[in-house]
Amino acid sequence: MLSNLTSGIRRLSGAAAVLGFGAVIAFAPSAEAKVRVAYGDIASVENLHLLAAFELARQKGVEIEMTYLKSEDIAAQAVVSGQADIGVGGPYALIQKVKVPVRLFLQLSTLRFYPVVNAASYKTWKDLDGQEVAVHSRGSGTEAIMRLMEDKQGIKFFKISYIPGSEVRAGALIQGNVKASIVDAAGRRLLEEKAPGKFIVLPMDGVNATDEALFARQDFLDKNQKEVDIIVESVLTTWREVTKNPAVVAEWRAKYNLLPDLPADQAKSIVPYFTELAEGKAFPLNGGGEAAVKDDFAFYTLSGQLTGQPASLKVEEFWSLEPLNRVLGKVGTN
Amino acid sequence: MSLPLHAKGSPRALPSTEASFLWRKLSEHRTALWRTASIGLFFLVWEIAGRVPISFAFPTFLETLRAFLNMLFNGAFVAAYAQTLQPLVIGIAISAVVGVGVGIVMGLSRFAEWLVAPVFIVLQAAPMAALIPLITFVYGIGLLAKTLAVIMLALPVIALNGYKAVRNANPSLVSMCVSFQGTRWQTITKIIIPDASPVIFAGLRLGLAAGFIGVILAELLITPTGIGDLITYHRSVADYPEMYAAVVSIILVSTLTLAALEAFELRVLRPEKRRT
Numbered sequence: 001m002l003s004n005l006t007s008g009i010r011r012l013s014g015a016a017a018v019l020g021f022g023a024v025i026a027f028a029p030s031a032e033a034k035v036r037v038a039y040g041d042i043a044s045v046e047n048l049h050l051l052a053a054f055e056l057a058r059q060k061g062v063e064i065e066m067t068y069l070k071s072e073d074i075a076a077q078a079v080v081s082g083q084a085d086i087g088v089g090g091p092y093a094l095i096q097k098v099k100v101p102v103r104l105f106l107q108l109s110t111l112r113f114y115p116v117v118n119a120a121s122y123k124t125w126k127d128l129d130g131q132e133v134a135v136h137s138r139g140s141g142t143e144a145i146m147r148l149m150e151d152k153q154g155i156k157f158f159k160i161s162y163i164p165g166s167e168v169r170a171g172a173l174i175q176g177n178v179k180a181s182i183v184d185a186a187g188r189r190l191l192e193e194k195a196p197g198k199f200i201v202l203p204m205d206g207v208n209a210t211d212e213a214l215f216a217r218q219d220f221l222d223k224n225q226k227e228v229d230i231i232v233e234s235v236l237t238t239w240r241e242v243t244k245n246p247a248v249v250a251e252w253r254a255k256y257n258l259l260p261d262l263p264a265d266q267a268k269s270i271v272p273y274f275t276e277l278a279e280g281k282a283f284p285l286n287g288g289g290e291a292a293v294k295d296d297f298a299f300y301t302l303s304g305q306l307t308g309q310p311a312s313l314k315v316e317e318f319w320s321l322e323p324l325n326r327v328l329g330k331v332g333t334n
Numbered sequence: 335m336s337l338p339l340h341a342k343g344s345p346r347a348l349p350s351t352e353a354s355f356l357w358r359k360l361s362e363h364r365t366a367l368w369r370t371a372s373i374g375l376f377f378l379v380w381e382i383a384g385r386v387p388i389s390f391a392f393p394t395f396l397e398t399l400r401a402f403l404n405m406l407f408n409g410a411f412v413a414a415y416a417q418t419l420q421p422l423v424i425g426i427a428i429s430a431v432v433g434v435g436v437g438i439v440m441g442l443s444r445f446a447e448w449l450v451a452p453v454f455i456v457l458q459a460a461p462m463a464a465l466i467p468l469i470t471f472v473y474g475i476g477l478l479a480k481t482l483a484v485i486m487l488a489l490p491v492i493a494l495n496g497y498k499a500v501r502n503a504n505p506s507l508v509s510m511c512v513s514f515q516g517t518r519w520q521t522i523t524k525i526i527i528p529d530a531s532p533v534i535f536a537g538l539r540l541g542l543a544a545g546f547i548g549v550i551l552a553e554l555l556i557t558p559t560g561i562g563d564l565i566t567y568h569r570s571v572a573d574y575p576e577m578y579a580a581v582v583s584i585i586l587v588s589t590l591t592l593a594a595l596e597a598f599e600l601r602v603l604r605p606e607k608r609r610t
Binding site for chain 1: 390391559569
C-alpha cells in the first residue's frame with residue numbers, strides 16, 4: 001500500500017522531471033547545465049584553489065552553484081538525497097554502511113597534519129608515552145594519525161581528548177590548556193607566528209589518505225559525463241598550475257573576484273599557505289585513483305571509518321575511476 | 335489528565351460471566367492499554383517508515399532497538415551518561431538554588447524585580463543555541479562552559495516561575511497572617527513561600543527540562559562528550575541505528591526524570607491534585 005503510494009509519487013516526480021527537462025531542452029537550448037556542488041565548510045583561503053578550478057570549469061561551459069553547509073556529512077546527505085549533484089569530502093563510511101550508489105571520483109587533497117608539542121614539556125615522540133594528546137574528534141583522521149604513530153613509535157598515550165577545530169586546538173596550545181596536539185597547516189603557521197620557538201613539530205612519515213575528494217551519485221556521473229570530465233580536467237590543470245606557481249592563486253582571486261570580503265591579514269596569508277602546500281606536494285596531480293584508494297583503505301580501516309580488512313575492500317564499490325581515467329588520457333599523467 | 339479508571343457497569347452486557355470478567359479486567363487497565371497502544375502504534379509507523387525507507391539514513395525501529403540494547407549492555411550508555419550528567423547536575427543544582435532565591439527576592443521586592451527580571455525575560459526569549467558558541471570564547475571548552483550552558487537555559491525559567499509564584503501568593507492568606515499579627519518574616523516563611531511552592535516546583539521541573547536541552551546543545555556545539563559524542567561519532571561513521579539509539583536514550587532519560595519529578599510533586603506538594 002505504502003510502497004504503491006511512494007512508487008506512484010516517484011513515477012509522478014519522474015514524469016515531472018522528464019517534462020521539466022523537455023521544457024529546458026525545447027525552450028532554452030542555450031542554457032548551460034547547472035551543477036550543484038555541496039561543500040561541508042565555509043569558503044576560506046583553504047579552498048580558494050577549488051573555487052578557482054570551478055571558475056575555470058565555468059569558462060568551459062559548466063555552470064556551478066556552490067552551497068556551503070555546516071559539515072561534511074550534511075554535504076554527503078545532500079548528494080545522496082539528490083539535493084546536490086557533487087559533494088566535497090570523503091564519505092567512505094557512508095558508502096560502505098548505507099550502500100548508497102555514491103562514488104568518489106577525484107581526490108582533492110590528502111590529510112596534512114602536524115603533531116605539535118609544547119617544547120617546555122616534551123621534545124620527542126617518546127616523551128608522549130603515558131601523556132594526553134588532543135585530536136579533532138572520535139573516528140577522525142587526526143585520531144587515526146595519532147594512533148598510527150603510537151604503533152610506530154611503540155608508545156601509549158594516557159588519554160586522547162577531543163577538541164574539534166584545528167584553530168581551536170592551536171589556540172588551546174598557545175593558552176597552555178593543551179600540551180600536545182595535532183594541527184593543520186594554518187594552525188601550524190598560527191603557532192609559529194604567535195609563539196615562535198615555543199612549540200616543536202614532531203616528525204611524521206607521510207600519511208597519504210584522502211582528506212577531501214569529489215563524489216557524486218553513480219547515475220549523475222553516467223548521465224553527465226561531459227560536465228564531470230570538464231570539472232575533473234579543470235581541477236587537475238588548476239592543481240598542476242598551483243604546484244608550479246603557488247602565487248597564481250592570489251592572482252586568480254583578483255581575476256575572478258573570489259572571497260571579496262576576506263580580511264587583509266588573511267589575504268596576505270594566501271601565497272605563503274599555497275607555497276607551503278605546493279612545496280609539500282600536497283596537491284594530488286593525478287587525482288588520486290586506484291593507488292590513493294588503496295592507501296585510503298589502509299588508513300580508514302585503522303581509523304574506524306571503514307570496517308573489514310583493507311585487502312577485502314573493492315575499489316569499484318567506493319570509487320568511479322572512469323571520469324579520471326578519461327581525463328588523464330587527455331591531459332596525461334604528471 | 336486523569337481518566338476515570340473504573341467505568342462502572344460495562345457498556346455491553348456480555349452473556350458469559352467469564353467474558354464480563356475479562357472485560358472488567360480490561361477496563362480497569364484501560365488507561366495503560368491505550369497508552370501502550372499509542373506507543374506501539376508509533377513504533378509501528380517508525381518501522382514502516384524505516385522500511386520504505388523515507389531516507390537512506392533512517393534506520394528501522396528494530397535496528398534502533400538492537401543498537402540500543404547493544405549500547406546498554408556494552409557499557410557505552412553508562413560511560414556516556416557519567417559524562418553528560420556532570421554538567422547537568424551541577425548546572426541544575428546551581429540554577430535551582432540561585433533561581434529560586436532570586437525568584438523569591440524579585441517576588442517580594444519591586445526594586446529587585448525592576449533590576450533583575452528584564453535580564454531573565456530577555457534570556458528566556460533569546461535563542462540559546464546561538465549564544466552557546468559565545469560561551470566558548472570566554473570560558474573555553476571544559477566542564478565550566480557546559481555547566482554555564484545548562485545554567486543559561488535552566489536559570490531563567492526557574493527564576494521567573496519563582497517570581498510569579500511569590501508575587502501571586504494568595505492575598506487573603508497574607509491578610510490573615512497580618513491580622514493575626516504575624517511579622518513580615520513570618521508572612522514570608524509561613525504563608526508566602528508554602529503557598530508559592532507548587533509553582534516554584536513546577537518551575538524547577540521546567541528548568542530541568544531546559545537543562546537537558548542545554549547539556550545536549552553544549553555537547554553538540556562545544557566539544558563532543560558523553561551522549562553528544564555518541565551522536566556525533568555514530569553519525570560521522572554512518573552508524574545510523576546507533577545514532578538514533580543515542581538520541582532515543584536521551585529522550586527516554588529526560589522523560590523518565592521529569593515523570594519521576596512530577597510524581598514526587600503530586601505526592602508531596604499538591605495532594606489536592608492527586609487522584610482520589
